[in-house]
Amino acid sequence: MGEFFGSIYCWFEDVFGLELANYLWGNVSPDQQTNMYVPIGFTMLVVSLLVCLLYYYIIDHPKLAKWWGWLIFLGSNAIANFLIGWQWVLSHYYLGYMVGIDSSTKKNYDLNISYGDMLCFGFANMLLAIFVFGLLTLLMKWGSKNSFNSPF
Numbered sequence: 001m002g003e004f005f006g007s008i009y010c011w012f013e014d015v016f017g018l019e020l021a022n023y024l025w026g027n028v029s030p031d032q033q034t035n036m037y038v039p040i041g042f043t044m045l046v047v048s049l050l051v052c053l054l055y056y057y058i059i060d061h062p063k064l065a066k067w068w069g070w071l072i073f074l075g076s077n078a079i080a081n082f083l084i085g086w087q088w089v090l091s092h093y094y095l096g097y098m099v100g101i102d103s104s105t106k107k108n109y110d111l112n113i114s115y116g117d118m119l120c121f122g123f124a125n126m127l128l129a130i131f132v133f134g135l136l137t138l139l140m141k142w143g144s145k146n147s148f149n150s151p152f
Contacts, residue, residue, distance in 0.1 A: 005041030012124035017117040020089065023098055024121075028111060031097040040088055044081050044129050051077040052136040056144040070137070070151035077133045078126045085125025089118045 006025060013021040022028045024036040055064070055073040063069070092098055093115075099108040141148050 005037040006035060008128065009037050009041070009124065012120075012127070015124050016120040017113065019111050020113045020117045020121060023092075023111060023113065024089070028100050029097055030101055031099065032092065036088075036092075040085060040125065043084055043088075044125055045132060047080055047084065048077055048129050048132040048136060051080070052133060052140055056137075056140045056147050060144055060146050062146045065147040065150045067151045069147070074130065074133055078130050081129035082122045082126035084122075086118055086122025089113075089121050090115075093118060 009024070010021055019028070023032065024040075026033045026035050051073055055070065061069075064072070093113065098111045098113050100111055101107070102109055137151070141150065144150075
């Protein structure tokens with residue numbers, strides 16, 4: 001599963017940087033050697049699934065069964081997943097995990113990961129969540145009583 005999520009997120013590694021991508025693979029830091037794409041990807045999938053279930057089955061109100069109602073839920077999914085992706089890597093930054101070990105001196109050095117890279121990772125997580133929400137829409141809308149025609 002790690003290869004699957006990692007390869008999908010690495011479509012955006014030009015956006016959030018190779019250094020952060022390597023850190024998330026677990027290849028760089030002695031403090032973080034697990035593939036972080038798996039928990040981030042599963043969280044993105046679960047949040048997108050919950051928002052989609054909320055729209056099509058739990059709320060399923062006729063007033064929201066329009067394109068703008070669907071956009072509200074798409075936007076809330078996008079914002080939630082942006083914040084999750086951004087805060088996930090930002091918490092590792094603040095905890096001091098984003099360090100490498102210099103092979104010649106055996107001393108820790110800070111990885112070249114900027115605040116902007118972390119924001120861009122949140123943006124990449126948001127774009128993937130929008131895509132997943134669109135796919136889930138195609139699968140789930142047919143069982144809805146009121147929103148089966150939304151958004152198209």
